[in-house]
Amino acid sequence: MDLELRHLRVVCAIEDAGSLTRAATALSMSQPALSAQLRRIETMLGGALFDRRQAGVVPTGFGELVLARARAILPGVDGLLADASRVTRHLDAPHRVRVGSVGAPLLGHLLLAIRASLPGAEVTARCGPCPAPLLEDLAAGRLEAAVLGDHPGQELSPPDGVELRPLVTAPVFALLPSAHPLAAREEVELSRLVEEDWAAPRPGSDRTREYWSSAFSLTGRRPRIPYEAEGRQLIEIVRAGLAVSLCQATFIEVPGVTVRPLAGDPLWYRHVLAWCADGPLAAHGDEIMRKVGAGYLAGCASSPVYARWRERHPRSAQLAR
Structure with missing residues (x-):
């Protein structure tokens, strides 16, 4: 299994929410499904990304590194996708209004x-x-x-x-x-x-x-x-x-x-x-x-x-x- 952009979005969503339960709600997933996905992402990357605590989750040192790189990558990718979408719409359907x-x-x-x-x-x-x-x-x-x-x-x-x-x-x-x-x-x-x-x-x-x-x-x-x-x-x-x-x-x-x-x-x-x-x-x-x-x-x-x-x-x- 290769790391994908959606995995980086999941990790960022977990940090933003501060808990797996709230992140699962924001992502329209069940909490067990999100927990299982996080474990697979951590296995791919080779280390724990979050400490699970009673009040929620906190990034580990390794997690902070991954999150910093993810937040640097995603805006550029989103901008690329938006620009490409606008260009292709203009080229493929110039008369669809x-x-x-x-x-x-x-x-x-x-x-x-x-x-x-x-x-x-x-x-x-x-x-x-x-x-x-x-x-x-x-x-x-x-x-x-x-x-x-x-x-x-x-x-x-x-x-x-x-x-x-x-x-x-x-x-x-x-x-x-x-x-x-x-x-x-x-x-x-x-x-x-x-x-x-x-x-x-x-x-x-x-x-x-x-x-x-x-x-x-x-x-x-x-x-x-x-x-x-x-x-x-x-x-x-x-x-x-x-x-x-x-x-x-x-x-x-x-x-x-x-x-x-x-x-x-x-x-x-x-x-x-x-x-x-x-x-x-x-x-x-x-x-x-x-x-x-x-x-x-x-x-x-x-x-x-x-x-x-x-x-x-x-x-x-x-x-x-």
Whole structure:
């Protein structure tokens, strides 16, 4: 039996966990199976790597030597594998474009722009609630492009090999039951809205709830949030008259739900496109941004409330240049 990279990863995982039991859980193995594998690795190397103690395991002197060499080797190997994977994907499937998206109004426009820029491309899409996993998939080569979003003070950071292109920063609006008294107003004060029952996304890695809370705190009130929901479920709770919420400015009103601007525009959302820097879209970035931007502006016109807001604020929510 020859020593393999996976054996070095196992040894590092054991040191990181500090015990065979915790390491087995992290590696999705049983503890007896991990113990047996460690014994085989120690036999191959010719010495004990860890002292087994009641509180866990501690590297022996020999183990420290092996671990130091393993931790020097593995990052270089991982980098080589990642680079090779990106190159082979680009060479073997230059027109395969996998797109991810958060719940934002740009996905359809991006798909159309990709099809126009790469007419022969096989284009697929999948959606998720948070930008962080989509960024990870872009960095790992599991996606070629994504629609992302963030908030002021929570701006996304691009991983190596990923290009982020902000498109526009738009206001966040109030989402109300149509029968709610505040729905009759041209705009709604957040300080008044915070007194209502709320439907809101669960706290998560997209940090939307955290951003909303920062705005709530300025009113001196904490809203009651009996309903945690997203997407269609959140809209249905509002439509039923059970709660109020917030939405993107491009949200198109449906029967039973009314959209209104927030007075003073205290909340904003930045729409961002992303793609692999060495992927098939890199050479078409400016063209894609223009086409998606044009689609976004057409969507603004389809939302009467947002269209009126833009007329009153001609210098706000402009497309990035």
